[in-house]
Amino acid sequence: xxxxxxxxxxxxxxxxxxxxxxxxxxxxxxxxxxxxxxxxxxxxxxxxxxxxxxxxxxxxxxxxxxxxxxxxxxxxxxxxxxxxxxxxxxxxxxxxxxxxxxxxxxxxxxxxxxxxxxxxxxxxxxxxxxxxxxxxxxxxxxxxxxxxxxxxxxxxxxxxxxxxxxxxxxxxxxxxxxxxxxxxxxxxxxxxxxxxxxxxxxxxxxxxxxxxxxxxxxxxxxxxxxxxxxxxxxxxxxxxxxxxxxxxxxxxxxxxxxxxxxxxxxxxxxxxxxxxxxxxxxxxxxxxxxxxxxxxxxxxxxxxxxxxxxxxxxxxxxxxxxxxxxxxxxxxxxxxxxxxxxxxxxxxxxxxxxxxxxxxxxxxxxxxxxxxxxxxxxxxxxxxxxxxxxxxxxxxxxxxxxxxxxxxxxxxxxxxxxxxxxxxxxxxxxxxxxxxxxxxxxxxxxxxxxxxxxxxxxxxxxxxxxxxxxxxxxxxxxxxxxxxxxxxxxxxxxxxxxxxxxxxxxxxxxxxxxxxxxxxxxxxxxxxxxxxxxxxxxxxxxxxxxxxxxxxxxxxxxxxxxxxxxxxxxxxxxxxxxxxxxxxxxxxxxxxxxxxxxxxxxxxxxxxxxxxxxxxxxxxxxxxxxxxxxxxxxxxxxxxxxxxxxxxxxxxxxxxxxxxxxxxxxxxxxxxxxxxxxxxxxxxxxxxxxxxxxxxxxxxxxxxxxxxxxxxxxxxxxxxxxxxxxxxxxxxxxxxxxxxxxxxxxxxxxxxxxxxxxxxxxxxxxxxxxxxxxxxxxxxxxxxxxxxxxxxxxxxxxxxxxxxxxxxxxx
Numbered sequence: 001x002x003x004x005x006x007x008x009x010x011x012x013x014x015x016x017x018x019x020x021x022x023x024x025x026x027x028x029x030x031x032x033x034x035x036x037x038x039x040x041x042x043x044x045x046x047x048x049x050x051x052x053x054x055x056x057x058x059x060x061x062x063x064x065x066x067x068x069x070x071x072x073x074x075x076x077x078x079x080x081x082x083x084x085x086x087x088x089x090x091x092x093x094x095x096x097x098x099x100x101x102x103x104x105x106x107x108x109x110x111x112x113x114x115x116x117x118x119x120x121x122x123x124x125x126x127x128x129x130x131x132x133x134x135x136x137x138x139x140x141x142x143x144x145x146x147x148x149x150x151x152x153x154x155x156x157x158x159x160x161x162x163x164x165x166x167x168x169x170x171x172x173x174x175x176x177x178x179x180x181x182x183x184x185x186x187x188x189x190x191x192x193x194x195x196x197x198x199x200x201x202x203x204x205x206x207x208x209x210x211x212x213x214x215x216x217x218x219x220x221x222x223x224x225x226x227x228x229x230x231x232x233x234x235x236x237x238x239x240x241x242x243x244x245x246x247x248x249x250x251x252x253x254x255x256x257x258x259x260x261x262x263x264x265x266x267x268x269x270x271x272x273x274x275x276x277x278x279x280x281x282x283x284x285x286x287x288x289x290x291x292x293x294x295x296x297x298x299x300x301x302x303x304x305x306x307x308x309x310x311x312x313x314x315x316x317x318x319x320x321x322x323x324x325x326x327x328x329x330x331x332x333x334x335x336x337x338x339x340x341x342x343x344x345x346x347x348x349x350x351x352x353x354x355x356x357x358x359x360x361x362x363x364x365x366x367x368x369x370x371x372x373x374x375x376x377x378x379x380x381x382x383x384x385x386x387x388x389x390x391x392x393x394x395x396x397x398x399x400x401x402x403x404x405x406x407x408x409x410x411x412x413x414x415x416x417x418x419x420x421x422x423x424x425x426x427x428x429x430x431x432x433x434x435x436x437x438x439x440x441x442x443x444x445x446x447x448x449x450x451x452x453x454x455x456x457x458x459x460x461x462x463x464x465x466x467x468x469x470x471x472x473x474x475x476x477x478x479x480x481x482x483x484x485x486x487x488x489x490x491x492x493x494x495x496x497x498x499x500x501x502x503x504x505x506x507x508x509x510x511x512x513x514x515x516x517x518x519x520x521x522x523x524x525x526x527x528x529x530x531x532x533x534x535x536x537x538x539x540x541x542x543x544x545x546x547x548x549x550x551x552x553x554x555x556x557x558x559x560x561x562x563x564x565x566x567x568x569x570x571x572x573x574x575x576x577x578x579x580x581x582x583x584x585x586x587x588x589x590x591x592x593x594x595x596x597x598x599x600x601x602x603x604x605x606x607x608x609x610x611x612x613x614x615x616x617x618x619x620x621x622x623x624x625x626x627x628x629x630x631x632x633x634x635x636x637x638x639x640x641x642x643x644x645x646x647x648x649x650x651x652x653x654x655x656x657x658x659x660x661x662x663x664x665x666x667x668x669x670x671x672x673x674x675x676x677x678x679x680x681x682x683x684x685x686x687x688x689x690x691x692x693x694x695x696x697x698x699x700x701x702x703x704x705x706x707x708x709x710x711x712x713x714x715x716x717x718x719x720x721x722x723x724x725x726x727x728x729x730x731x732x733x734x735x736x737x738x739x740x741x742x743x744x745x746x747x748x749x750x751x752x753x754x755x756x757x758x759x760x761x762x763x764x765x766x767x768x769x770x771x772x773x774x775x776x777x778x779x780x781x782x783x784x785x786x787x788x789x790x791x792x793x794x795x796x797x798x799x800x801x802x803x804x805x806x807x808x809x810x811x
Contacts, residue, residue, distance in 0.1 A: 093201020
C-alpha cells in the first residue's frame, strides 16, 4: 500500500513538472518571469517587494526553497529581498488551476491562483493577506498579466462534505463576480484536481484512495461521492459566468450535462486525467481542456446532437487562441494536435479563417454567434433542470445566492420585448459602424437596421443586424452596444436628408448617456424592487408635427408659449414619444406611447418607478424635431422636474395637482400616496366631487391599482412592484404570517403554522425551481423574499438572508 502511494506521488509530481514546462512554453519571456515570481512574493514579505502592506501580514510557504528561476526573475525585474530571513510558514501551498498550461490557454488567459492558508491564521491576518493579494493583483496587472488570488482553508471542501457550518471569515462563502459562493463545491474541486499546478508548498493528494498526511501533503477532499444536488447550482453559476465569457461557459455547462447523463456512475475528467497519469501517458492527450472536450464530444455524439457539437467545437477552437489560417502563427506544443482535430472535423478553410478573424467580427456576426451560444446554454440548462428536479436543492446552496443568481440571469435572458439586450462583444476589438441605415416597413410595423449607406445596391447580400418596433429602440440598441458612436452617420431609407440629420443629432446626444452609464449593480439592488437610474425621452423621431408648423421658434421663446398648445389652433408640437429607462437591476427598456394622450400615459406609467427613485433623478429629453427642438425639450424637462417634486411630496390623505394644457384641452395630473392619475378639467363640478369623495385613487397605475394592496402598510406598498412574485414573511411565535403579491400585485394572505422561516423559503424556492421543468418561459424569474419585523402599522422590511455587510458589494 505504501509503495503504491509512493508510485502515485511520483506520477503526480512528474505531471506537475510537465505542466510547468508547458506553461512556460506558452508564456512570453516577460510572463515567464512574472509567473516564476508568484510564490516568491507570497513566501517573502519585504518592504522592497510588491505587495508589502503590513509587518504582520502572514507569509511563508511550507516546503518552499528559492530556486535559480526565482532569483533570475528577481534580477531581471530589478527586485531584491532578504532571502536569508527565517520564516515560519503560514501558507500550506500555492497552486494554479484552470486553463494555464492546457489547450485552453491563450494570450488573453488569466492565471487563477489558489492560496491555501493554515487554519491558525486570525481574521485580522486574513484581512491583511487579502489586502496583499489585491496589491499583487494590481502589480501584475501593470504588466498586462492578470493574476487572480483565491484564499481558502484546507478543510473547506471537507466541511461541505460533512455539512459543517464554515467560519464567517471564509471568503468562498460570499457570492461575487469571481466567487461561486454556495452554488458549487465538488464540481469546483473536480476542476482543481484535473488542472492544478503546484507552484510551491505541499503536494496535493488527488489520486484515488489517497492517504492524508497533514505534515507533508495537502488533502482537500474525496471526489468519489459527487452529490446530484449540486448540479442545479453549478449550472446557474456557469450561466452567470456566461454573461461575460459565453464560449467558455458553454463548454462548462455541456460538461455538467455530460456528467449528469452518466449519474451515478459519472466518470469525471479529473479521473480520466489521473488514469492517463497512472499509465505513464504524459503526451498532449493528458490535458484537462482536451479531455473536457472529448467528454462533451462523446456525450453529444451519443445523443446525435451534431448541431450543438459543431458550436462546442468552435468554442473550443476559439478558447485555444491558435490561428491555424495564419502562416506566421507560433507553432507551440498544441499546434499539430489542434490542426489534426480541425482536419478530423472536416472544416473548410473559410470557416477556420472566419474564426481566426474573430477580433474583427462585425455586429451581425457577433449577434449570430451570441444567439447560438445563448440557445445552447439554455438547452443544457433545461436538461440539467430535468435531472436536478428528481433531487432536492443542495442544503449548502444558500437561498440568497439562488435569488441573486436567478435575478441576474433574468435581466439577461429576459423575454420582455421592451428590454434592450446587451450584445457581448466577445473578442471583437470594435464594432462601430461609420454608416447605419434604418429601413421602416409600414406593412410589418417594424424597423430594420443595416450596416450600409442608403444606396439600394449596397443592400445586396446584407442582412439586418437588428429589428425593433420603432426607430428609438433601434437607435438605443446600437448606441448601447457600441455599434454607433458620435461619428456614426445615421440614415432613414427613402426619407429626407434633413430627417436623417435630425436622427444623427439625437444619436450623438444619446451615445454618452448609454455607453458611460453606471453598469455596476449591488446585491441589495437585485434583492429589492427596481428603481430608475436613468430616464430618457426621445420625441418626434417617428412623427414630427413641427414639419407642418408655420410658426417661428423665436416667438416661442419671446412670448413664453407652451409648445404643447401653440397658437390659435392650439397645435401640439409633440408628436411621437419613446421612453428609454435604465433601472437598478442594470436593465435597459424601450417603450412607445400613442400620440393622442401619449404624454399623460407616459407620466402615469413612470410614476411608481419615480416614487422609488432618488428625488434628484434627472430626466433628459432629446428631440428629433426639425423646428422648436430646444424649446420642446426644455418644456418637457420642466414638467417632469415639477412632477418628481410632487410625487416625493405626496402624503397620505393629501392630493396634489399639476395642471397641463395639451392641445385644446386642459388636464389635471393628480398625485397622492397611492400613485398618479389624470383627468380632463373641462367639467370642473364633476372633478371637484371626485376629489372630495376620494375616487381618484381608483385609477389603475403601473404597479398599483389593486384595492387590496392599498390596505397594506405603506412600507409594503412602497416595495410592491409588478412583474415578480414577492413574499413578505412575518414570524409570529410558532407561526409565520405570509403575504404574497403576484406578478400583477394581486394579494393573498395565509398563516403557516409550526414552520421555520428558512424552511418555508426553501420549500417555495424548490417549487419555483422544479415545478414545471418543461416550461421555461419564466425560468429565472424567481420570487423575492422579504422579512417583516417591527410594529404592524410601521413594519421594517428587509431582503431575506442578505447581510448588511454584503448588501453593497457588487455582483
